[in-house]
Amino acid sequence: MASPTEENYLKALFNLANSQGEITLSELASRLEVSLPTANSMVKSLQKSNWLNYEKYKPLTLTPEGRRLAASIIRKHRLTEMFLVDVMKFGWEEVHEVAEQIEHIHAPKFFDRMDEMLGHPAADPHGSPIPDIEGKLEQQSYVPLSSVLPGQKVQLLALSNSSAEFLEFLNSRGLSLGLTLTVISTERFDQSMVIGYLEHPSETLSGKVCERLLVCVQTAAAKIT
Amino acid sequence: MASPTEENYLKALFNLANSQGEITLSELASRLEVSLPTANSMVKSLQKSNWLNYEKYKPLTLTPEGRRLAASIIRKHRLTEMFLVDVMKFGWEEVHEVAEQIEHIHAPKFFDRMDEMLGHPAADPHGSPIPDIEGKLEQQSYVPLSSVLPGQKVQLLALSNSSAEFLEFLNSRGLSLGLTLTVISTERFDQSMVIGYLEHPSETLSGKVCERLLVCVQTAAAKIT
DNA sequence: TTATAAAGTTAGAATAATCTAACAAATTTG
DNA sequence: CAAATTTGTTAGATTATTCTAACTTTATAA
Ligand SMILES: [Mn+2]
Ligand SMILES: [Mn+2]
Ligand SMILES: [Mn+2]
Ligand SMILES: [Mn+2]
Numbered sequence: 001m002a003s004p005t006e007e008n009y010l011k012a013l014f015n016l017a018n019s020q021g022e023i024t025l026s027e028l029a030s031r032l033e034v035s036l037p038t039a040n041s042m043v044k045s046l047q048k049s050n051w052l053n054y055e056k057y058k059p060l061t062l063t064p065e066g067r068r069l070a071a072s073i074i075r076k077h078r079l080t081e082m083f084l085v086d087v088m089k090f091g092w093e094e095v096h097e098v099a100e101q102i103e104h105i106h107a108p109k110f111f112d113r114m115d116e117m118l119g120h121p122a123a124d125p126h127g128s129p130i131p132d133i134e135g136k137l138e139q140q141s142y143v144p145l146s147s148v149l150p151g152q153k154v155q156l157l158a159l160s161n162s163s164a165e166f167l168e169f170l171n172s173r174g175l176s177l178g179l180t181l182t183v184i185s186t187e188r189f190d191q192s193m194v195i196g197y198l199e200h201p202s203e204t205l206s207g208k209v210c211e212r213l214l215v216c217v218q219t220a221a222a223k224i225t
Numbered sequence: 226m227a228s229p230t231e232e233n234y235l236k237a238l239f240n241l242a243n244s245q246g247e248i249t250l251s252e253l254a255s256r257l258e259v260s261l262p263t264a265n266s267m268v269k270s271l272q273k274s275n276w277l278n279y280e281k282y283k284p285l286t287l288t289p290e291g292r293r294l295a296a297s298i299i300r301k302h303r304l305t306e307m308f309l310v311d312v313m314k315f316g317w318e319e320v321h322e323v324a325e326q327i328e329h330i331h332a333p334k335f336f337d338r339m340d341e342m343l344g345h346p347a348a349d350p351h352g353s354p355i356p357d358i359e360g361k362l363e364q365q366s367y368v369p370l371s372s373v374l375p376g377q378k379v380q381l382l383a384l385s386n387s388s389a390e391f392l393e394f395l396n397s398r399g400l401s402l403g404l405t406l407t408v409i410s411t412e413r414f415d416q417s418m419v420i421g422y423l424e425h426p427s428e429t430l431s432g433k434v435c436e437r438l439l440v441c442v443q444t445a446a447a448k449i450t
Numbered sequence: 451t452t453a454t455a456a457a458g459t460t461a462g463a464a465t466a467a468t469c470t471a472a473c474a475a476a477t478t479t480g
Numbered sequence: 481c482a483a484a485t486t487t488g489t490t491a492g493a494t495t496a497t498t499c500t501a502a503c504t505t506t507a508t509a510a
Pocket of ligand 4 (some may be wrong): 233324325326328329
């Protein structure tokens with residue numbers, strides 16, 4: 001039985017593996033905001049539980065059991081966020097912190113019921129995929145809006161950053177997942193883009209923002225409903 | 226900031242104070258299923274946080290802050306149980322264990338939203354009163370069914386024991402809160418009673434069961450709807 | 451290829467929550 | 481009341497999670 005602390009380490013390891021590939025101790029430590037010795041000793045104890053492969057000075061890798069456990073925590077996190085937004089009517093910018101706690105609740109039926117009530121959603125409110133019960137995570141093939149050429153129509157489907165500040169910024173511009181965006185023009189100087197959608201015929205978005213908006217170019221993509 | 230462990234101690238102290246009056250260390254220890262030295266050392270640490278008055282060999286009393294904090298945890302527990310039953314459609318016999326965990330979530334808005342969605346319920350699914358945000362707990366004036374005389378009509382409003390086994394027994398007899406029960410007869414020998422309600426014109430309930438069913442004699446009592 | 455820097459490890463300590471064994475105080479009982 | 485029992489306390493140990501300080505290994509760079 002993993003403690004909440006161990007579960008947070010496993011989640012961090014899983015996410016780092018999925019983005020960086022190689023996991024170093026210092027990445028893990030800085031991700032979790034703990035000292036290197038703290039991460040080092042936890043890494044040894046995760047190894048003892050057979051969730052992690054560890055050899056002195058070598059990169060870290062999760063075992064299959066570690067990966068499965070991590071995915072199950074991430075599943076609980078994302079189902080919770082979806083439940084908070086869809087059922088309890090929270091804003092997408094206020095659910096992460098609560099989910100960070102609720103993901104550690106041990107009650108499979110509780111999360112299965114959320115899943116049912118939500119109709120087995122494929123993604124959380126920020127577009128991140130929800131692992132299935134087996135722990136398998138659908139690989140998304142979205143591209144950042146910043147890579148889209150003028151004239152193209154795309155669908156906004158996910159975010160590569162979901163900080164509350166960024167989400168509040170998107171709220172202020174009426175941007176939400178599922179929207180169809182038309183790229184009107186791109187500014188070579190600062191990578192800003194002019195985008196049209198709904199009642200916003202020409203909204204200027206900075207390069208920073210466009211990098212974080214993940215879109216699908218094919219118009220017939222799976223719709224968020 | 227209280228840890229989940231501390232919160233469980235405070236809850237136990239609050240509940241013991243409300244039923245026994247005087248709280249002894251051994252009651253606390255046995256309620257929480259920890260050893261006496263464990264309870265003793267936690268009691269000292271709760272005192273250090275100003276939640277408990279403690280003097281060697283004297284009975285334990287919560288401070289006003291301790292009482293307030295305990296009530297807020299109990300509020301979260303009972304709101305959660307109500308939410309699980311009313312919104313998520315769990316049976317009243319399967320919610321306690323989950324609530325025991327969720328009560329430790331720090332997210333006032335999460336529980337406020339539950340409260341709203343439920344329409345500010347006064348009691349949990351087992352009829353126990355939900356403390357208000359101030360930490361005040363409505364005193365109930367129910368009597369056990371075992372004290373009701375034959376011929377009387379009463380309304381079943383709460384339970385003095387809510388173990389899953391007892392709740393499953395009640396399910397098996399079609400008994401639920403809000404029902405109007407008619408006491409048909411009482412058996413002096415073993416305190417069993419014959420009760421009528423709904424499609425059950427004469428159901429025999431043991432003395433043990435009747436002691437645990439809390440009822441209101443006045444017919445015009447607040448209804449559970 | 452040595453010197454510096456970065457990354458990782460070990461040692462030692464602190465706090466929280468728990469235990470058993472031993473002892474002390476308070477209460478009950480004959 | 482004195483003996484026996486129950487209740488409460490202390491001492492000392494264990495495990496989990498964290499830290500700082502000191503040291504070692506690996507990587508980078510002149
Ligand atoms: Mn999140
Ligand atoms: Mn977490
Ligand atoms: Mn309960
Ligand atoms: Mn609890």
